[in-house]
Each structure stands twice: as structure tokens, then as C-alpha cells.
Amino acid sequence: MASVETWVGFGSAMAGVGLLWSRMPEHVHEEARYIISSLVPMAMSYFNPYEQITVSEYGEERFRRNKMFDAVSTYLSRVCAGGACKLKAELCNNTKDDPVVTLDENQEVVDSFDGARMWWRLCPKASKNKGAINVSYYPGETDEPRCFRLVFHKRHRQLVLSSYLPSVVRRWRELTAKNRQRRLFTNHASEGNKSVWTSVPYNPPATFDMLAMDHTKKVDIMEDLTAFQKGKEYHSKVGKAWKRGYLLHGPPGTGKSTMIGAMANFLDYDVYDLDLTSVKNNSELRKLFLDTTDKSIIVIEDIDAIEDELTTKRKGNKVVNGDDEIRDKRMLVEFADKNDEKSRVTLSGLLSFVDGLWSACGSERVFMFTTNHIDRLDPALIRPGRMDKHIEMSYCRFEAFKVLAKSYLDITDHSLFAEIGRLLNETDTTPADVADNLMVRSKRNGEISRLLLDDEMDGSPPADVANNFMLRCKRKRDADECLAGLVQTLKKSKMESATPPMDIIEEEAKEEHNLTQKKATEGGGYMMNARC
Numbered sequence: 382m383a384s385v386e387t388w389v390g391f392g393s394a395m396a397g398v399g400l401l402w403s404r405m406p407e408h409v410h411e412e413a414r415y416i417i418s419s420l421v422p423m424a425m426s427y428f429n430p431y432e433q434i435t436v437s438e439y440g441e442e443r444f445r446r447n448k449m450f451d452a453v454s455t456y457l458s459r460v461c462a463g464g465a466c467k468l469k470a471e472l473c474n475n476t477k478d479d480p481v482v483t484l485d486e487n488q489e490v491v492d493s494f495d496g497a498r499m500w501w502r503l504c505p506k507a508s509k510n511k512g513a514i515n516v517s518y519y520p521g522e523t524d525e526p527r528c529f530r531l532v533f534h535k536r537h538r539q540l541v542l543s544s545y546l547p548s549v550v551r552r553w554r555e556l557t558a559k560n561r562q563r564r565l566f567t568n569h570a571s572e573g574n575k576s577v578w579t580s581v582p583y584n585p586p587a588t589f590d591m592l593a594m595d596h597t598k599k600v601d602i603m604e605d606l607t608a609f610q611k612g613k614e615y616h617s618k619v620g621k622a623w624k625r626g627y628l629l630h631g632p633p634g635t636g637k638s639t640m641i642g643a644m645a646n647f648l649d650y651d652v653y654d655l656d657l658t659s660v661k662n663n664s665e666l667r668k669l670f671l672d673t674t675d676k677s678i679i680v681i682e683d684i685d686a687i688e689d690e691l692t693t694k695r696k697g698n699k700v701v702n703g704d705d706e707i708r709d710k711r712m713l714v715e716f717a718d719k720n721d722e723k724s725r726v727t728l729s730g731l732l733s734f735v736d737g738l739w740s741a742c743g744s745e746r747v748f749m750f751t752t753n754h755i756d757r758l759d760p761a762l763i764r765p766g767r768m769d770k771h772i773e774m775s776y777c778r779f780e781a782f783k784v785l786a787k788s789y790l791d792i793t794d795h796s797l798f799a800e801i802g803r804l805l806n807e808t809d810t811t812p813a814d815v816a817d818n819l820m821v822r823s824k825r826n827g828e829i830s831r832l833l834l835d836d837e838m839d840g841s842p843p844a845d846v847a848n849n850f851m852l853r854c855k856r857k858r859d860a861d862e863c864l865a866g867l868v869q870t871l872k873k874s875k876m877e878s879a880t881p882p883m884d885i886i887e888e889e890a891k892e893e894h895n896l897t898q899k900k901a902t903e904g905g906g907y908m909m910n911a912r913c
């Protein structure tokens with residue numbers, strides 16, 4: 382390795398000579414300067430038998446992370462870390478006890494491939510212009526990012542480019558597929574006030590099996606997702622970006638967020654939960670989108686509320702109602718596009734990623750917008766073809782209830798099912814409310830069981846205690862009591878929906894009173910006369 386370093390050092394020295402020479406004073410003859418500065422690289426390559434490839438952490442334009450850097454990092458950590466004496470350990474996955482070990486900065490490792498030796502080194506971040514003050518928009522642009530340097534003999538150049546590096550990428554894909562931890566990303570304003578992604582491990586508990594909704598609809602969504610996942614060739618054949626857009630709409634508590642978790646589990650994708658309120662402008666939004674990885678779900682929850690906020694900002698807080706509002710929103714979007722592009726996130730900026738020019742950057746992405754009020758959305762968002770699928774999440778009916786009963790109580794039939802089915806048809810109850818009724822019961826049982834078990838399980842290992850505890854809780858669940866409680870809740874809500882709320886009663890009483898008074902005033906003269 383010493384000899385490699387010598388040669389690489391020699392190359393740098395020669396480059397320095399070249400640089401010095403190019404800065405020679407003017408009086409040195411122009412022609413001599415030209416000849417010598419062209420000779421230096423030639424001499425350098427003649428004497429130096431080694432070549433070098435740099436794999437920087439960020440792409441040339443600093444806009445997005447260089448995936449090759451991640452590939453090399455994982456590959457070296459798993460394949461070559463044995464030969465390194467300086468490593469870093471990080472606990473990345475909450476569910477596993479194995480720390481992730483990576484190379485430390487300035488650590489070198491040697492790899493061999495087809496009889497050729499490869500020397501790798503992780504070079505730390507370096508200041509580009511020491512002493513100079515740089516103002517930059519993108520994070521870390523004033524610094525040279527971290528990079529891996531690969532040094533190899535020049536006779537292996539073809540081998541490195543056409544076989545070794547592709548094999549590193551292949552190995553990286555295998556390793557990440559095996560040990561993948563799904564992550565949930567969200568964006569927040571960083572120190573420099575720029576929005577950046579941060580992530581946590583993500584293991585959503587929901588699956589499609591547990592999702593309470595119309596069975597045909599559920600199967601249709603699952604088939605749609607499967608077709609999308611297998612649709613690489615189809616998308617390239619028809620010249621379409623490999624992405625899919627879903628708009629989930631329905632009242633609160635009908636399972637829109639639960640559905641996102643179920644989709645992430647089904648597809649095994651990461652989730653990016655985009656908070657538009659902490660994004661300053663379209664340019665920042667573009668950077669965030671470009672920083673997302675393939676095989677991911679990009680979520681914007683409550684798009685109607687966000688849209689309102691964006692519009693309010695543009696309106697200067699002017700309040701407009703009804704049809705005017707929709708017209709105004711569109712005008713304001715256009716206005717913002719023309720005049721305010723640099724300082725705002727605009728609807729068209731957002732849509733350019735969903736199905737505009739930028740949607741072709743990246744592949745295998747699912748966009749999910751959720752809303753409680755589809756009627757309030759800008760027509761631009763819901764026009765045919767904008768989102769591939771509109772999914773309505775609706776109130777809990779009997780079929781959906783049976784899914785919840787199976788998940789929460791582990792029952793598929795009961796004497797109260799018929800009554801519950803009828804009541805669910807007559808009321809608008811959300812799956813969240815039904816689930817809550819089933820949960821309350823389980824909690825109560827859990828508490829009783831805990832009291833019973835506390836004495837019995839003294840001294841047992843905690844895992845055994847927990848397992849036994851769960852089993853006993855399950856056994857003790859009293860489905861009769863639980864479903865009877867649900868029937869009561871449903872009856873109550875049926876009565877409440879049949880009786881108009883107090884404010885409506887008061888309003889009606891007030892109107893009747895006004896009407897009587899008006900009649901009295903109009904007919905007053907007559908009455909008076911009549912009385913007279």
C-alpha cells in the first residue's frame with residue numbers, strides 16, 4: 382500500500398508542479414510555459430502506474446445524494462471491514478440489536494477482485510476555500526463532500542469499470558434487500574432554515590387484512606398496487622413515468638392514514654410524509670422530491686388544509702367564499718406562478734412532481750394525497766387523469782365491522798351481529814369509533830388480567846410474563862359484553878342523529894318566533910281594528 386500511496390502522492394506532486402508552472406510570472410516565455418504545462422500531465426501518467434476514481438457523497442450539482450456512495454459504503458462495511466482497524470458503530474434499527482458498522486474517516490481497506498487489488502479510502506469532508514466566506518443555497522456547498530477514493534493499477538481499468546464497480550452495486554442491492562429496515566421520513570426546517578428529510582424506523586402495524594372496508598374495493602386496490610409494482614416494462618413501453626397517484630378521501634376516522642401504513646407494508650416501501658408548511662418555495666420542494674428514494678410512498682395529508690394555507694398566504698388573508706373562492710384560488714395560483722415563484726410553494730410547483738416534467742425523475746413512486754373534504758379541493762387536483770385512483774374511505778358498514786370483529790375479538794360470528802349490521806346501516810359510524818368500542822373492552826380485560834397475573838408471575842422472565850399475559854387477555858375477552866356495548870353506542874348515535882342538535886332546535890324556535898312577530902306586526906292594525 383505504501384507504494385500505491387507513493388505513486389498517488391507523486392501524481393499530486395506533479396499536479397502541484399503543473400499548477401505552479403501555470404502561475405509563473407508573465408516574463409517567462411509564453412511558449413515555454415505552454416510546452417511545460419502540457420508535458421507535466423503526460424509525464425505524470427507515464428510514471429504513475431495507478432489510477433484513481435472518486436465517489437463523492439453528493440452528485441456533481443450537489444442537488445442529490447450519490448447512490449454510488451451509499452453502495453460503496455455498504456459494500457465496504459460488509460465485505461471489507463474485517464481488514465480495517467477504525468470503524469464506526471451505529472444502532473439504526475429499533476427492532477434489532479445489531480449495530481450497523483461502517484468505515485471511519487481516513488480508514489483504508491483493500492479488496493481483491495479477479496486477482497486485482499483495489500485500495501479504498503474514506504476521505505472526510507474538506508473545506509473548498511479555506512478562509513474565504515462562501516454564501517450558498519444548498520447545504521454543505523461550501524465544503525467538498527465526503528468521498529471514497531478507489532486506487533487501482535491502470536492495467537485493471539477496464540476490469541474496474543465494466544466488472545468491479547457494477548459488482549459492488551449488485552452486492553449492495555443484495556445486502557440492502559436482505560437487511561432492509563423500512564423508514565418513515567418527514568421534512569423539517571434545518572439550522573439554515575432549509576427543509577431537510579429526517580427519518581425513523583417504520584413498522585406500521587396495519588395490513589390490508591386488518592383494514593375495515595368494502596372487500597371488492599380492497600382487492601381492487603391490492604391488485605392495482607401489484608400491477609404497479611410489476612409494471613416496470615409496461616411503463617417504459619408506453620413511455621410513462623413509473624409512478625402512481627392515489628387520492629384518499631373520506632370523513633375523519635375512516636382509515637386513510639391506516640391505509641397508507643397498509644400500503645407501505647404491502648409494497649415494502651419507505652414513506653415520505655411531506656409537510657408543505659415547512660417548505661419555503663418551489664425550488665426547495667424540488668430538492669426535497671429529488672432527495673426521495675425510489676420504491677417510496679410520498680404522502681401529503683390533509684391536502685385541502687394545506688391548499689387553503691397556501692392560498693391564504695397568497696391572498697394576503699383576504700377572505701373569499703363559495704364559487705368566488707375557487708375562481709380566486711385559480712387566479713391566485715396563476716398569479717403566484719408568474720410573480721411569486723421564488724418565494725412560495727405553488728400548487729403547480731407541487732403538481733409538476735406528481736404528473737409534470739419532474740415526475741420522470743425517479744421511479745417506482747406512489748403519491749398519496751388525503752383529504753376529509755374532496756369538495757373543497759382545487760379542480761386542478763381532482764381533474765380526470767391527475768391522480769390515477771380516487772379511493773373513498775367511508776363509514777363502517779357490516780362487512781367492514783366483521784373485519785374489525787375478527788381483528789379485535791377474534792370472532793367471525795355472534796348472535797348480536799344481525800342487530801349490529803342493521804344499526805350500522807342506519808347510522809354513520811366511523812371504523813375508528815367501532816374499533817374504539819372494541820378496544821375499550823380489551824383494555825378493561827387487560828387491566829383485570831394484569832391484577833390476576835401480577836401475583837402469579839412473580840419471578841418469571843419478563844418475556845414469558847408478557848406472552849402469558851397476552852394469551853390470557855385474549856382468552857378472557859368477553860365478546861358478549863363488548864358487542865352489547867357497541868349496540869348501545871350505535872343506538873345512542875342513531876337517536877342523536879334522529880334528534881336535531883340543540884343549535885338547530887334553537888335556530889328553528891328563533892325563526893318561528895320572528896315569523897310570529899312579523900305576522901303580528903303586519904296584521905297588527907287589523908287585529909287592533911278588529912278588537913276595537
Ligand SMILES: Nc1ncnc2c1ncn2[C@@H]1O[C@H](COP(=O)(O)OP(=O)(O)OP(=O)(O)O)[C@@H](O)[C@H]1O
Nearest residue numbers: 591592593632633634635636637638639812813816
Ligand atoms: N378502515 C379502518 N380499518 C381498520 N381500522 C381503522 C379504520 N379506520 C379507522 N381505523 C382505526 O381508527 C384509528 C384512526 O384511523 P385513521 O387515523 O386511519 O383515520 P383517518 O381517516 O386518517 O382520520 P383523519 O382524517 O382524522 O386523519 C386507526 O388507528 C385505526 O385503529
Ligand SMILES: [Mg+2]
Nearest residue numbers: 637638639682
Ligand atoms: Mg389521517
